[in-house]
Amino acid sequence: LQIQHPETVLLPIIVFHSNAGADIITQTALDFWDKGRDREEIKLKHLETSLSQFNNDQSELSLIDDNIIDFFVPFLPLEYRHVTQCVMAEMEGRGLQPDKDVADRVTRDISYVHLSENVFVKSGCMTVASRLNLYL
Template sequence: MPSFVASFAFLLILNNMLIAESTFGVEYWGIPTVMAVGASLYKNFDKFLGCRFSECCSLRTGSGGWMPVNISGLASSLDNNLHGQHLVKNIVLKSLKAHFSNRDPSKLQIQDWIRGNVSDCENSLFIFDEIDKMPVGMIDGIKPFIDYHESIFGVNFRKSVFLFLSNTGSREIIQKTLQNWKEGKERTSISYSDMEELIQKGAFNEQGGLHQSDLIHHSLIDFYVPFLPLERKHIELKVADDMIYFPPENQLFSTKGCKSVSSKVGFMLNEDIYEGMFN
C-alpha cells in the first residue's frame, strides 16, 4: 500500500510538471529535479505518510503512531487497577520510560521467531510466560539477542523489550514481606534493593527455566520486578473495583449494597481455578 501510493504520487508530480512545461513553455524545475523530488518522496513515504494509511513500526509519544508510548496513561492504569504493588509501579514506569527515551539502547524454533519479528519491527515486545516451567537451559537460546551486541546478522535487537514472567523467587518475596510486617514497618518501606538480590539468587538456584541460567550469570536481566503478596485490604479493594456505584458523576454509593460481594468473590475464585485448568 505505501509503495503503491508513493509511486502514484511521484507519477502525479511528474505528469503535472510535464503539463506545465508544455503549456507555458517554461522549464519550471526540470526533469532531474522532478526525479529527485519523486525519489525522496518514495524513500521517505513510510516516515511521513505511511503510518497514516497502513500499519507500521512507529513509536510516537503522541496519538499519531501505531505504537504510541503513553507512560502517563500506563501510570494511571496501574494506579487504578494494581493494588499493593508500589515496587511494580515504580520499576516498570521508570525502566520503560528510560528505554523508550533512549535513542541508542545499550542492549538490544525461538531464535528464528525473535529474529523474524525484530527484522520487521525493531521496537518489538516479547513476553515469555511461566519461565519457571520451562526446561532448564531452554531460555538461554535467546542470550545472543539480549546480550550487548550492536547487531546480529544485520538486525538490531537493542530497541526490543523482553519480559519474563515467573513465580521464581516467590518464597523469598513472601519471607521478606512477612519479616517487614513483623517488624512493624510499612509495606511501602520495602525497596527494590531489598528484593533484587533475593529474587536473582532465588531464580538462579531454584529448579526451573532460569536455573543456572546464562541470562542471570552474565547480568543480562536488567530488572527483577517483584509482586508482593496481597494483604486483606488489597483484596477488598479489588472486589470494590468490580462493584457498580452511583451517582455517575462521583460514584459514592453501591447500587446493590453488599449483596453481590460474595458472588463477586466466588466468581473471581472460580475464574482463577478455570484459568489454571487450561493454562
C-alpha cells in the same frame, strides 16, 4: 531481535512473568510486617541478596545474570485491603454497585499466608471473580 524502519530501530520489550522467588518475596514482606513496617517500604535492594542466592539454583532468574533480560520486578504479596479493592473493582466491572460488606465477606474467604493474622493473601486477586459469585 531488531525491527528496522527507515528512520528508527525499535527494540522489543518482552515481559516474562514468573512465580520464581515468591516464597522469598513473601518472607521478606512478612519480616517487614513483623517489624511494624509497611510492605510499600520494601525496595528491590531488600530482596536482591535473598533473590541472588535463589538465583544460583533457578534457571529463570539466571536469565538476568546472563544478560538475556534486564530487570527483575518482584510482585509483592497483596494485603487484605488490596483484595477488597479487587472485589470492589470486580463488582463495578460487572455493572454492579460496589458493596463494601460483600467485598469484606469475599476477602475474608481468601487463603492467607500468615494464618493467625490474615496478613498476605496467597493467591492475590486471581480467585476474586469466582468467589464473588458465591456472595451475589
